[in-house]
Amino acid sequence: MVTQARDPAVGDAYLVRLSQAEPESFGAVFDAYGAEIHRYVAQRLGVDQAEDVVAETFLIAFRKRDGYDPARAGVRAWLYGIATKLVGRHRRSEMRALRALGRCAPERDTDGHDERVATQVSAQSLRPDLARAVGSLNRGDRDVLLLLALGGLSHQEIADALGIPYGTVGSRLNRARRKVRAVLGETDPMDGGSDHE
């Protein structure tokens, strides 16, 4: 599942610049990224919580758009960064959502490929342990893992989004993936050696 690249017709920095002149044009930023930020937040907090958090993400982005610096982060990474910080304020909701995910299968993806079905079957029995493992990560490690796995951000984008050094992304990711792989046990083809990547 690779996150769809945003519409290239939407000029990132240009949009933010436009919205400095005309607030309504910030709508284009929402149209470009609203759906994927909503998906990401709904995954982490549940659909009910997501509505307010996503609205707040974009309102903060709107208020701070003058401070948006394309030199520091792309608009997408910038929005993921804001959303991730807000998610961090809802730790209890996140833990509740994770427990729910551990108990039952989430709504199925509608584009179901064959290999995904196989994946689902093998993942099914591991769900409770997996949810517990993700829940046991410290917040910084979990943010990095989920920005990569759910948001599809690159290491550099994650560094930009969270305002942390590039190297820190790698070390947090290693720590987080090691815990997840421990749950997956023998079924992990990357097991053995890949921890030192």
Added chain:
Amino acid sequence: MNDLDAVRELYGEPTANPQARLVLRGIRARVVNGRPRRRRPIFRLAVAGLAAAAAAVAAVPVAHSWLGADGRITAGVRSGPDLLREMADRAESAPAGQGRYWHVESLSHRPFNKRLGAAPNRYEVEEAEIAAYWTDREGRAWFAFRDLGARPRTAADREAWARDGSPEKWDKTVEPKLKVKLSTQPDQGHVGQVRGKANDEPDAPDDFVFAGSVATYDEIQGLPAEPRELTAAVRDRTLRSTTRSEYDEHNITSTLAEDLLADLPAPPAVRAAALRALADRSDFQYAGPAADDWGRRGELFRMEAAGGRLREELLIDPATTQVLSSRTESRSEPEGPIVKDNSKTYLKVGWTDVPPAIPAVPEGFWDRIT
């Protein structure tokens, strides 16, 4: 199974259903239209303005519709690049500006995006506003805004409006749960110091917007005075974002034209360099002499991007090299209907010692813009 796949599988696709799309639309309405609509801007308007020659702020006389399609534009005798280079020579020898504040005041108007009135008396209105901006050399900034109200757009709209009972106020639900208030009358206006910047340090000196990010007064003064170096600097800054788009080249041109000729207190040598750089930009097309809403005459230049989905026009006074007016049209499809049509007139541009205040309502402006 890959560990990342397992994590994705765990989280699933909670928003892969039609209901989530409805929720998303609701969020959009809250975000994009839910805030007080241009009523209390706490943001920095990407200011306009310029004219090194205009050492002091001069109020401009007010006048009529310009812009392309009506055929009033005649072919210029000189080529666009020649004109721009002549302007550059003039800009270069202009004295540097003096005064306490860099000040830009502009009047914008655009069609309200919903029809008003009860069927069969439906009509469209045009809304107008004035925005003004002051920045000092230390990076303090003040912003003023005044809603000028709305009027029926055309004679036919006026008739429908009269049949509808000539309402002077409108509450229009533009999205579910979202109402926009309009009035035929200007509001009281608002002026204040700009606070709450990026870093939440009110005194941080970063108050100009240049090529999409904030720049200090000193950074603007230090820009290259050689056209190719200036273009390279603009390109570098404009394209810092990691993702490329079909607007990239346009953004470079519009930064040279709008940021450096209209919005920012660029020193005379940098203005001259921007004009010379524009002479070499193939997407900055000369369209001939024209006049703006206020009867001010100048030379019209056109920019087009994204296969015609974005069209901009700038009217420049060749004597002062000041941008007089601009118009931006956006379409979803190159030949489709216009989704955004914004006209802007620069009323005051330059250095001034007059402290920030709520802008006056220009007398008779509706007659000029509609």
